[in-house]
Amino acid sequence: MSFGAGVTPFVPLLLAFAAMPSIAEENFSFPEAQAVLKTYCSNCHAGKTAVAGFDLEKFGTMESILEAPRKWNRALLRVRDGEMPPKGAPAPPMEQREKFVAWIEHSLRTAACADGISAGPAPIRRLNRNEYSATMRDLLNIHFNAGQGLPADGAGGEGFDNAAETLFLSPIHAEKYLEAAKQALDYGAKDPRSRARFFIAEPNENMSPEQAARKIIEKFLPRAFRRPVSLEDVERHLELFRAAQTRGETFNDSVLFALQGILISPHFLFRLEEPNPSPEPRLVSGYALATRLAYFLWGSMPDDVLFDLAAQGKLREPETLTGQVVRMLKDAKAREFAESFVEQWLGTRELGRDIKPDAKLFPEYYDAEIRSAMRYEPILFFQEILAQNHSLLNLLDSKFTISNNKLQRHYGLEVGKLRQQPVRVELPEGSHRGGLLGMAAVLAVSSYPQRTSPVLRGKWVLEAILGTPPPPPPPNVPELEEAHGGAVPKTLRERLMQHRENPTCAACHNRIDPLGFGLENYDVLGRWRTEDGGKPIDSKGELPDGTMFEGPKELKAVLLERKDLFIRNLTAKMFGYALGRGLTMEDYCTVEQVVGQLEKNEYSAHTLIQEIVLSVPFRYQAGMARPTSEEKAP
């Protein structure tokens, strides 16, 4: 069987564009937007001498704007980030700026969806460090972290380290791969459990060493390359065995030498899919789909069940696919997924790295058991939601969490039976816990080492939960907190209030700070407190739209009212993680579709994963790229 054979070319149905709920309720009309452009932009961006060749006179109609999506996307980012209009030039007030940005974004995405959902790019990528370790573990059945010597990977796109665009290779990688393969194989060859996985033949009177080696390689190679292999592939790797035999190596060492060659091959280290030569998109092969699925939900290679379904051609059937999602989410390997996704989404991976609570003020953090329970609470909580198919709104507020005795005590909750391992705990009334916002890891990662910060926590809620990060502060203004001047105010709240009297600061901080104040009852390590430094905690907040709340319980209710923002943000993050790349404008059509399904299905966790797996970008390969009209233009 050849790789990718038997694929029926299939053009995805043109999906009617579902009306996209806009973030800014009152959207601009085209004339309103034009007025903004005329007032603030056309001084520089008009006519033959238009700066950067961005000539607004060429964009007199909506159609002309939609025909140049890339240009306008760039414009949108520059206006959103406050780079345009440039410093010193008159700029629109914050509210008008946001409406304008929402208008461009909405218009571009709407237009992108009108053509139906496209598959989008699926660039080849190497396995990241975690994927490499997990793949070696499953391939060789070893319990040893083969990738520990590799450098960590940076993140791109939606903020994950599985993004193709930022998986670079440095000379150090080649060296480490060579070494890690040797180390892992040596380790595996000595451990009987592991050895049985790949040393499936030994030479005897009926089998020559080469015949035995061939058997081993024939079994090993397709699993390593995650696809069927040709006779030629086997032959090529058998040559390494022969070379080792010629120089007098034992059968054992010769086989290991050949296997080492396989483990540094680009076919193993990279996720490769047979390129689609046709101009039309097509379903990926069963093996490629098994691989996409396995790295999404397990961060590792497919298992035998997935390989078998791929071989039988069944994996591409939607019912099989959704059934496999459920099976995979219940498997222990879903931990890799939960850990990788949650820690990068919430930023808790930095806890213990760049973000460390002060050792003198918070010695409790340096208790290994507490630290580990803190770190794993959001991960295990998310894994539980996935495995049990709970509502994703549990992430905002829930009646349970996953903790152990020490963490329970840390939270001031009653402790039941003696246990070190974290387990599911039903939360009593008035526990001040439930949902991500009551978790120590989240509260610590949004604090300074010495003290809590309403600004950092507010910013964290806007970014991680609502997906509406505030724009960066204007250049050369002090960092978020504690602007001085005039009489020195006493409390942090007073200082922040004064800060917000400055209209430039107020535009964003009116949105940021109140959310953080709602969490002031939690200290740096997430413990409940009613006073700080002898002063009672004031956890009242008022959002720019006049919504008032006090304390985390009411704050969570406020966030639940904005669940559409949360769900859209979570969906986009998950989709970016699943695809391993940054989302394109077209991808937001899929995001909206998935959000629609979630609304209809009580926000069930399985719906999120299944709808993503069934989506066009996840299952299809784009056709050979043809330049768009915009790219063709000089």
Place this chain on the structure above:
Amino acid sequence: MTKPSFSISRGPISRGPISRRTMLRGAGATLALPWLEAMAAAPAKTVSGQSGSPVRMAVLYMANGVHPDKWTPTGQGRDFQLSPTLEPLQDLKDDVLVLTNLWNQATKGGEGHYVKTSGFLTSTTVTKTLGVDINCNGVSMDQVAAQRSGKQTPFASLELGIAPVSTGVDKNVGYTRVYGSHIAWSGPTSPLAREINPRLVFERLFRAGRPQADSAKQDMLLLDRVLDDAAQLRQRLGAADRARVDEYLSVVRSLEDRLERASRPEQSAWQPRVPLGAEAKPAGIPREHAEHVRLMLDMIAVAFQTDTTRICTFMFGNAVSNQNFSFLEGVKGGHHSLSHHQKDQDKLRQYQLINRWHVEQYAYLLRKLRNMKEGEGSVLDNSMVLFGSGLRDGDRHSPHNLPLVLGGRGGGRIAAGQHLVYAEDTPMANLHVSMLDAFGTPVERFADSTGSLTGVLV
């Protein structure tokens, strides 16, 4: 197509030969022309410092800038007094050059940190992106040197750090944090991964220093197989994917190349004076920041002393590092938070203590190199160790008047022992030009350079 950010001088200079392999390992197609020029250059000749010893180059990068009023020495030329922050260099005063008024124009704007980190040694403006079109639009100064001289040592260069690459992308400002975690770029789209575990660094140095011809040959056989696989594979791929496979091809080639040289030790031009002893092996990543830093600096010294590499970059922390410095007497807080002092006297005091601590570590490395005898002098005499930050005042994020010190005598080429004050906004790229010259890999131009930096070279 972007223009190369540097051009190679045609003068009568000694430079290593460049093979086809090195060329492939080097930067992308944008650099093809300068490389071809270099290939046609003079025959191999070891770059020599005093007493035939090679010149080494290191760059130590510090995040978050400095307290601007406590950095600049008073006085000029040879007659100057070190500032409070630079005071730990007192016993090394004759071995350092303090450089005032250099700036990095290309890193103005963008945002506060990431642009100023990736652009520190490239003097270019990075492309604003969350990842998809990541590009530093240049090659870092150390890599320009490494690509031309690297074949003379087991490692062309060594990239070291303390913190792993920062997690995530910064949606707030619209940049991937990859930019904040790298100062060494071997090509516009190739940031070099750093080793942060001192034990692993040691093991690499150790192995590279004691090649075993047999295992090197076997490894080369494996690598040849990989190269075949990759070469076959690339023909079936589209352009973007092909670039990724080429990246793999080039890193595998560079390893093969190294093994090949290692298996013929008699080819090495300069015999290291000091072999690497196994007793110097660190245990792993220590919990204490200060200890971790010291161990990494030890590795730089050892790598230079044993001539395992001649080029090294080191990052004390990633951009925006909020490393907690409460371990210092009188400091309570994170590095980045304190760098936003808002002229608050107490914060400024703490910020300065953190700056000074970094200078102490720098001094530690310089002293260590000074204590390593080499010929008539020391390893420090044959080294150039640049210390600095990509911004001046952490509260203002401005790349004017960058805090920069160059230590060592670069094999007698550097006129150490001075405070050199330049005209305001003299390009830092001029310093890169001078350092590349002293290293033996001169360029006519580097990014926005306007020439070499007067007074630096003897």
